[in-house]
Amino acid sequence: MNEVSFFLFMANHLVFHPIEIQHRPTLLPYLRKHSRTCDRTFTNEFCWQHHYGTRWTETNGWLVLRIHINGERRIAYIPLSQKENPQYDEIIPLLEEDADQNNQSLTLMSLNEEECDLIRKQCPDAFVFDRNRDFADYLYRAEDLRTLKGRKFAQKRNHVNKFKLLYSYHYEPITNKNIPDCLQLEEDWIAQHPHDESALAERSVIQLALNHFEELELIGGALYVEQQIIAFTYGSAINEEMFCTHVEKANIRFEGAYQMINQLFAQHLPDQYTLINREEDLGLEGLRKAKSSYEPVNMAYKASAVKITDEMRDIIRLWHIAFGETDLSVQTFLSRYYFEECALKEKVDGHVVSMAFMIPCHTPYGLGAYLYGIATLPDYQHQGLSSKLINHLLEKCKANGMAFSFLIPAEDSLVAYYNRFGYQTTETKPIFLCDMDLGTGDSEKDKILVLPLNETFLVKDLPETMSCTPML
Secondary structure: OOHHHHHHHHHHOOOOOOOOOOHHHHHHHHHHHHOHHHHHHHHHHOOHHHOOEEEEEEEOEEEEEEEEEEOOEEEEEEEEEEEEEEEEHHHHHHEEEHHHHOOOOOOOEEEEEHHHHHHHHOOOOOOOEOOOHHHHHHEHHHHHHHOOOHHHHHHHHHHHHHHHHOOOEEEEEEEOOOOOHHHHHHHHHEEEEEOOHHHHHHHHHHHHHHHOOOOOEEEEEEEEEEEEEEEEEEEEEOOOOEEEEEEEEEOOOOOHHHHHHHHHHHHOOOOOOOOOOOOOOOOOOOHHHHHHHOOOOEOOOEEEEEEOOOOHHHHHHHHHHHHHOOOOOOOOHHHHHHOOOHHHEEEOOOOOEEEEEEEEEEEEEEEEHHHHHHHHOHHHHHHHHHHHHHHHHHHHHHOOOEEEEOOOOOOHHHHHHHHOOOOEOOOOOEEOOOOOOOOOOHHOOOOOEEEEEEOOOOHOOOOOEEEEEEOO
């Protein structure tokens, strides 16, 4: 490639960069335009970039953030424009080219409803969309968190009042003076949760944020009992009216510590912030219960969009013929769980006629391979196509060290068919920790067939219910 060709190549390709503190003035106007979510704060993008491999580029009036989800498994893009009526057909070809260079289907993420509508209008029938409840941010009235007035907050007030009776406390804003105390509390918290991978990832994020506290223009507070720090929290502005609380940590040995730091921090925020965003719950039951207990006034949803390929159109058609399900269900599946390495298809004349998918699931018994969406077009049934795909999927599962495979037969008549592969009947019902029904639609019928993939997994050890977290 000669010098002229090289510069022409670079002019038409996106070049991504790590996020540095000095980039904040460039990124902030894009992030704050029509923003309501924690994904669009400079603090989160800067502090979490090492975990997600976040990179950015600016081109022709667009800011693009490129993010790695679940390691290298999926790359997604957040395209942001400051224009009132952005033209997505300008940026999508460039994003598609970059995704293709990374052997990925184009995935957009963190889209609000207005952006989804524009993409549907400007790029008709080009994307499938998904709105995952697990990643919706909780929005609260700042006044509610400051005052805890009304019957719905009676329990919160009781915790706060008991804390005031039990302890001699004081609150102070986070400054360079008490940042070491906050870091020490975080280390103590990690020591109590040594096997929590998410907590370990968050530790480096907290350290980075506190070490750049003033440069990030963070606001935070620390709660002390006597001279001992027992809680701290901090956040940053999403826009002129909404503030985002990024982190809240407390020593639970002090009863009511979380409720106390929450209220005191809300009281000490500037009055301009009438709404407080406390981020998402990630589908974690305990976190969902805690966030819901503060009575959010709204949820800020974030949608994803995946560019449809010709192969995906074939899958959608086969899905409808085989299962008769709605557009929404197949779109959700394709948006979240469709990966080339986990999908096998049989084609005739370039079109998919048979398909089988595998969704890796974290379970208490190791990584499980959930076989799903197994179907063949009527004209190609009874030719062994599904059996061929299932055997190939199981070979891949064994090669990747998965503990077991499981599935839910759509009909009782299929049990004997799956028994031929070695699947055993159980009385175990799966509990999928996601907001998509991955079963038959009737939980009473959702008893799994199980195939051990290593010698240590014993079907007889399975309980009546088994929690399963599908990998995105």
